[in-house]
Amino acid sequence: MPTYTPPIRDMQFVLHELLGMTEELKAMPAHAELDIDTINAVLEEAGKFAAEVTFPLNISGDEAGCTLDKQTHEVRAPQGFKEAYAQFVEGGWPALSCDPDHGGQGLPLTLNQCLYEMLNSANQAWTMYPGLTHGAYECLHAHGTPEQKATYLPKLTSGEWTGTMCLTESHCGTDLGLLRSKAEPIAGAEGSYRITGSKIFISSGDHDLAANIVHLVLARLPDAPAGSKGISLFAVPKFLVNADGSLGDRNPIYCTGLEHKMGIHGNATAQISLDGAVGTLVGQPHKGLAAMFVMMNAARLGVGVQSLGLTEVAYQNAVAYAKDRLQMRSLTGPKAPDKPADPIIVHPDVRKMLLTARAYAEGGRALAIYTALLIDRELSHPDEDVRQDAADQVALLTPIVKAFLTDNAWLATSHCMQVYGGHGYIKEWGMEQYVRDARINMIYEGTNTIQSLDLLGRKVLGDNGAKLKKFGKLIAQFVEDEGVDEAMQEFVNPLADLGDKVTKLTTELGMKGFGNADEVGAAAVDYLRVVGHLVFAYFFARSARIALARQGSGDPFYTAKLATARFYFSKLLPETAGLIRTARSGATPLMAMDEALF
């Protein structure tokens, strides 16, 4: 059976030593008083909840899955999920980073993200119920009318009600411009519509955890232009809400089927039918995608953090197994002569698999927390220029968090399964579940290909590299500051070298893309991975500098941090050489073959 220990020490390292969170928060009036002790206390309690309440339900939830009563259209989550959710609500966790005006605790989003990393390590399927709710909260907070905010935000903040995002239809997922669901205005009820259509793959689409579910649904108004410019967003509650806030009639938005799927069995992936369900318009008519993007961006970061959580828990268990499992002798002679064989952790390739997962977890944590802190800056800093700068960095980093962390988790969980040999493939050890659960993260919330096109096409080439240059300046400054230090050469030199290569590659792809847009499509996935490594290299180099300065303290944490950074630079970063070559090799090898020959 797997175990899970919340990685509080590494979170504290990133928050306090790498990013200086409390210093940064001092510039934000809403968070200026937050101190290190309070932050650490929240992390400890959050870790306890994850490890003690939801982690024990991970395997049983996977085995039981969700059930649908076809007569009533009601879905039941696996046994124990409802009670765990009640504890979550009672503990005030859904409100952690929500607006105090709507009953929230007003803590930084960064802390909420640390909570979610641990919840995802413990049980990704369960965590998707409150996770999507927080995304719906953010969308309505940004775009809701005063009435919608008054009706929904306090309930989403407390967690009494949950949320979903209803975008996908059977014929369209990536290309939402094709969607067909319709919204007809209700005569005499301004702002209200009857919505008809079918959605598929809706996560947490129905369940028994909460009294009501607020579905955020994309549909077309009668006069809507074709394509993505004709999509509007609606808040459609499962139960209509009376003027006094009590629950009214059942709205005809029903779960008609549950998907049978590879992983996250404990989360209800619902087919949803809307039979004239009543909803209210969120944001402007035909501008629904822009409003929905608030939720989609939050969810993209959330998906990256799902994968970070899985990488961490898979790593922890693979290490424990590798220290315990005895097979063969070390190539350099017995390391445990008193035993019939050595533990497999003596073998170089087993170490490579473990260290790969460890480096992906630590690099991913640094990047994800850095991005969350940027969002706090964007939301709460008094200086508009600082807020804009933070928003630009978040825009650049969001597709990287989503795609790089989820691709890495797929590799990491697979490596960790490999460490178990045949036992990794067998259910009782729990490792194969992590591999299965990790796979969806590369697909939903915009596939990783779409994230790559977003990064290279929109975020980088779309503004002539301005956002990338901003991040590049941080790297250049670090290189300038640390380049003189002999001990930092092993980190600074490859970082500076990769920075130069990314600049050249970006220019080259921009030129090629002018002549033929397929050149961008052909290079985008490799390009995102290269830039992902550049960002990781920057954080590992910064971490190494701290570890070098503090390794004399006797705290083995810094020795391990340095060893992980060295492993990263020598064994993982060099992957960029091959990726740059394939990115540069262009579209012709992909497009030359006639479709009929496939």
Ligand SMILES: Cc1cc2nc3c(=O)[nH]c(=O)nc-3n(C[C@H](O)[C@H](O)[C@H](O)COP(=O)(O)OP(=O)(O)OC[C@H]3O[C@@H](n4cnc5c(N)ncnc54)[C@H](O)[C@@H]3O)c2cc1C
């Ligand atoms: C378990 C699960 C949970 C989900 N949860 C939700 C949810 O809560 N709400 C919701 O609305 N949806 C949800 N989805 C849907 C999910 O977001 C979509 O499946 C995903 O966005 C891909 O859409 P699609 O399946 O239609 O694939 P398609 O759009 O048909 O894509 C097929 C392939 O073509 C590629 N492709 C498409 N267009 C391009 C392009 N322009 N360039 C290059 N490649 C391209 C894609 O990358 C992909 O590899 C969920 C799906 C699953 C399986």
